[in-house]
Amino acid sequence: MAWDEWEQLKSSAAQRMRIDHVPADPGGGGGAGPDLKASKGPWTKASGVAEDLRSATDSALTDLTTAHEGAKAGTEGFTSTDALHEILPTWEKRLTAVRDECGRLHAR
Incomplete structure (x- = not known):
């Protein structure tokens, strides 16, 4: 061309x-x-929301791990305990991904 x-x-x-x-x-x-004008207000607010979500997700991960430890005690052999043990890693993976992405967005 x-x-x-x-x-x-x-x-x-x-x-x-x-x-x-x-x-x-x-x-x-x-x-x-x-001229195009952009306000920092919405971006700053979104960054704050991302940080709040990162913090809440990190707390949820800790709570999930603690709850799982408590559920294992005294419930060995139950089918539901095995199911919880099986899905825990998938929840940890998802929550970790959300937490890390929110941390990355907040840092920008």
């Missing part, structure tokens, strides 16, 4: 593009259109 052809395609796309219901610069050159 030739450079002129590429520039024409970009200009045509820019003329049709809308951001937040505001038409793009009619000249297609950019710069003359409205």
Whole structure:
């Protein structure tokens, strides 16, 4: 694709593009259109929510492990105990993934 052809395609796309219901610069050159502004408020709030969820998930992991230890004592041989022992690793894996992802999002 030739450079002129590429520039024409970009200009045509820019003329049709809308951001937040505001038409793009009619000249297609950019710069003359409205400036995009982002507020840190929603991102800061989302980061705080991610940290809260990370903390709650970490606490849930501890509670789950503690509860599982308590359930094992005195219930050996019950089918439900075996089922709980079987699904514990899957819950730990899921909760750990959520906790770690929330920690990663909060850190950004």
